[in-house]
Amino acid sequence: MKKFLFCFALLTTAVFSHAQITEFENWIKSPEGKLTEQKFATEKLDRKECERAHEIIDSLWIREAAGRLERQWGRLTISNDSLKLACACRTFGIMPQDGRSLYISLHGGGECPKEVNDEQWMNQIYLYPIKEGIYVAPRAPWNTWNLWHRKGLDELFEELIQACVVFEGVNPNKVYLLGYSAGGDGVWRMAPRMADKWAAASMMAGHPGNASQVNLLNLPFMIWMGADDAAYDRNLLARKKGEVMDSLEAANPGKYIHSTNIIEGKGHWMESLDTAAIGWMSEYRRNPYPKRIVWRQEEVVREHFYWLTAPADELAHGKSVEARIEGNTIHIDKCDYTRLTISLNDNMVNLDKKVTILYKGKKIASKKLRRNITNLHNTLNSRNDRSYCFPCLVDVEL
Numbered sequence: 001m002k003k004f005l006f007c008f009a010l011l012t013t014a015v016f017s018h019a020q021i022t023e024f025e026n027w028i029k030s031p032e033g034k035l036t037e038q039k040f041a042t043e044k045l046d047r048k049e050c051e052r053a054h055e056i057i058d059s060l061w062i063r064e065a066a067g068r069l070e071r072q073w074g075r076l077t078i079s080n081d082s083l084k085l086a087c088a089c090r091t092f093g094i095m096p097q098d099g100r101s102l103y104i105s106l107h108g109g110g111e112c113p114k115e116v117n118d119e120q121w122m123n124q125i126y127l128y129p130i131k132e133g134i135y136v137a138p139r140a141p142w143n144t145w146n147l148w149h150r151k152g153l154d155e156l157f158e159e160l161i162q163a164c165v166v167f168e169g170v171n172p173n174k175v176y177l178l179g180y181s182a183g184g185d186g187v188w189r190m191a192p193r194m195a196d197k198w199a200a201a202s203m204m205a206g207h208p209g210n211a212s213q214v215n216l217l218n219l220p221f222m223i224w225m226g227a228d229d230a231a232y233d234r235n236l237l238a239r240k241k242g243e244v245m246d247s248l249e250a251a252n253p254g255k256y257i258h259s260t261n262i263i264e265g266k267g268h269w270m271e272s273l274d275t276a277a278i279g280w281m282s283e284y285r286r287n288p289y290p291k292r293i294v295w296r297q298e299e300v301v302r303e304h305f306y307w308l309t310a311p312a313d314e315l316a317h318g319k320s321v322e323a324r325i326e327g328n329t330i331h332i333d334k335c336d337y338t339r340l341t342i343s344l345n346d347n348m349v350n351l352d353k354k355v356t357i358l359y360k361g362k363k364i365a366s367k368k369l370r371r372n373i374t375n376l377h378n379t380l381n382s383r384n385d386r387s388y389c390f391p392c393l394v395d396v397e398l
Contacts, residue, residue, distance in 0.1 A: 018049045024056060024373060041373040047346055050371045050391045057376045058386060065166050065384070073163040078138075078156050085156040086139040088125040091168075093132030099171030101133030101282065102164050104157065106190075108181030108205075111145040120181075127180065130278050134168050136160065148179065148186020149209075151300050154194060161197065162384050172386050173286040177201040178277060181268065184224075185209065188241075193298040195219040196288065196306045197385075200281035204274045207232050208241055211298065213248060213256075214320075215305075218290040220257040220281070221245065224274040226266035238262060255292075257284075288387035289348045292324040304383060307348065307390070309341040325349065329356045332398065339397050343379055343390035344369065351392060359398055369394065 023040040035041055045053060072078050078085040107124035109117035117140065124137040138160065140147035164170040177198050179187040184206020191201035192215035202222035213221070223245070225238035242260030249256040259280060263270050288306065295305040301315040308321060319336040328349045330342055342357070349355055356366040371391035380389035 018046075018052075020045065020373070021049050021052050021056075024053060028056065028060070035377055036374045041377070043372060045371040045373070045391065047352070047371075050346070050376070053373050053376055054389055054391070057373070057380055057389060061380050061384075061386070061389075062166055064381075065162050069159060069163045069166060072159070073167050078159045078163065080152065080155050080159065083141045083152050083156060085141060085153075085160065087160065088121065088137045088139075090125060090135045091133075092130045092135065095169050096132065099174065100164075100169045101130070101174040101176065102161065102168075102170040103128070103130055103133055103135045103176045103178065103278070103281075104160065105135065105137045106148050106177075106179030106183030106186045107137060107140070108179075108183050109140075109143075110147055110182040112143065114143050117143050117147070124180065124183065128178065128275055128278055131282075133174070134164055134170060136164070145182070146185070147182045149189055149299065153190070154300060154302065157190070157194070158197070158384060165386065173288065174199050175286065176281045178204065178281070179206065180204040180274075181206060189298060189300075191219060191221060192216055192296075193300060193302060196304070197286075199286040200284040202274075202277035202281055204277070205229055205234065205268055205270065207234050208237055212296055213241065213244055214294050214296050215298075216245070216248075216258070217252065217255050217292065217294045218287060218306075220284045222258065222277050222280060223260045223262075224270060224277060225262050226268060226270050227262050227264045228267040231268065234268075235262070286387075288385075289345070291326075292322075294320070294322050296320040304388075307343045307388075309343065310337050311339055314338065328353055329358060330394075331361075332357065332359045332396070335359070335398050337398065339395065342394040342396065343388070344392040344394065345390050355392075355394070357394065357396055359396070364396055364398070365394065 020040040020043045076087045105124050107120040109120035121139045161175055165172050175198055177187055177191055184203045187201055187203040188206055188208040188211045195215045198219055200220040204224045223238050223242050225235055227235055229235045245256055245258040263273055293306050297317055297319045299317055303312050314337050322334040323332045351369055354366055354368050357364050369392040375391050375393050376389050
């Protein structure tokens, strides 16, 4: 398989007049010690300096990610500790100027012999033709009923996305999730809990279990189900979940974008009518900085969600946060944690002015924030997502 390193922010040594950026560029030429231990890394940046520092850190991250993932992607197998995610991959069309799309398609099967799940995996790679992008069908690490539910998968999927960004030219804001049968079970769960990673998602013929849809505020979501697919009440539950999405959208105009498709006369196999999902999803792009967030922890808990970070020692299924940005004010309307970290950039607020934070209407902070290199470096390297590189962090006690 051909491998290319796509670096959209090239590391250069162009002359820059601001002292800390010049120090940064000189440090890169001959690095001594950790970047975050350098004095220039904590000094205040103006907006122009921040943009340049962001470019440099992005390039450094691409170089690091390429070294970390080259061997894995060369083998089309993403590994993390004892787990392995083998991938079948197809490429379609010519790469657009804003980068390729990535479609991650989850196979069915479940509690059955390995050979059956392998067959389902091989079938999945040809199930959904696309016009443009990288189409990846990963092989679940297990042969259990909950193929795509279990702890450890999120990290594998994050590294799969990183590899496709670095080696295949994927735009991280054009990543789509879909899955059939047991793969649809996985979409019900992975779409909400990783909603900050997807541009859109589509569930085909899966069972929702106890998964919640509240995290889909900013994630366009499709439901596809045969009207006669009665096993485990999948058809009835799909209708009910569609009604839940209708209610959420009605209460939040312009949010919870969705499409419910119950195909009359079809059972578990919808005879490829669900391929229409590809065109629907492709119209959407991820907004990594939505002005409003609803974040409920699912069975597999996560520390980050869009521009919020919850304390690792307080994560638990069902805990939730609701937050929004209005002008230069961040409103925390609900929070089940004792503290939060809010990550900000110049696309979200005016960092040259004071940022005010309210908790349930009460002011808990109001100050000017300092952009710096350390924050850019730490956020990108903790999130490993090029869109989540933030120059300012605010820690709040609630």
